[in-house]
Amino acid sequence: xxxxxxxxxxxxxxxxxxxxxxxxxxxxxxGSTQEASASSLDIKPAKxxxxxxxIVNQMGVDFKTFYTVDGTVGEGEALVTSIVVxxxxxxxKEEFVTWGGDYKQERFxxxxxxxxxxxEEKVAYFTMGSPDGYSKGSTNMPKELGAFIFEQIEEEVTxxxxxxxxxxxxxxSSENQMSSVNDSDVKTLPESVxxxxxxxxxxxxxxxxxxxxx
Numbered sequence: 001x002x003x004x005x006x007x008x009x010x011x012x013x014x015x016x017x018x019x020x021x022x023x024x025x026x027x028x029x030x031g032s033t034q035e036a037s038a039s040s041l042d043i044k045p046a047k048x049x050x051x052x053x054x055i056v057n058q059m060g061v062d063f064k065t066f067y068t069v070d071g072t073v074g075e076g077e078a079l080v081t082s083i084v085v086x087x088x089x090x091x092x093k094e095e096f097v098t099w100g101g102d103y104k105q106e107r108f109x110x111x112x113x114x115x116x117x118x119x120e121e122k123v124a125y126f127t128m129g130s131p132d133g134y135s136k137g138s139t140n141m142p143k144e145l146g147a148f149i150f151e152q153i154e155e156e157v158t159x160x161x162x163x164x165x166x167x168x169x170x171x172x173s174s175e176n177q178m179s180s181v182n183d184s185d186v187k188t189l190p191e192s193v194x195x196x197x198x199x200x201x202x203x204x205x206x207x208x209x210x211x212x213x214x
Contacts, residue, residue: 006012006061043068054206077206078207079206083139092201112130122141149178153165162207168202
């Protein structure tokens with residue numbers, strides 16, 4: 001519990017730092033935001049300041065990625081973040097999902113989001129952060145895993161409603177050595193992830209709120 005309280009405090013501090021910088025350049029960024037199409041969203045890695053990066057380095061989290069969202073999500077739509085786990089080539093199992101949006105139009109202007117993963121023996125703890133706060137969960141891991149590869153979004157990507165972007169994924173193996181995936185298409189999940197001995201995938205989808213499972 002203390003770990004997640006700490007992570008929440010760190011994320012809120014980072015969000016405050018980012019918002020402070022955003023407000024300073026608000027007029028300059030206004031035109032850029034208005035140019036974004038109402039029918040698309042821009043997702044890109046967050047550019048952290050030296051101070052923010054220093055905070056991140058002291059978090060004690062094994063794997064993390066920070067990204068920003070630009071654009072407008074319309075009324076009746078939502079940004080859905082989820083964690084999907086793959087084991088031994090079987091179909092992915094959704095372990096966690098959170099719906100952003102309350103049936104109202106929401107405009108994002110470099111809104112800071114994050115995915116954080118803390119590894120412990122047999123258990124992986126994950127946190128999904130957004131300007132509204134954070135959600136957390138955990139999933140069990142095979143005890144024989146000995147090597148890991150973490151891949152994350154590295155370039156800006158534009159999505160439209162109905163599309164999914166794979167923000168980051170962790171691949172685990174009982175082998176001592178692994179090869180990096182290095183797939184630049186973040187809208188398609190690599191087959192090597194789907195067929196992995198073990199993989200945790202963080203993904204984001206823009207969809208109608210009516211699709212929400214009760």
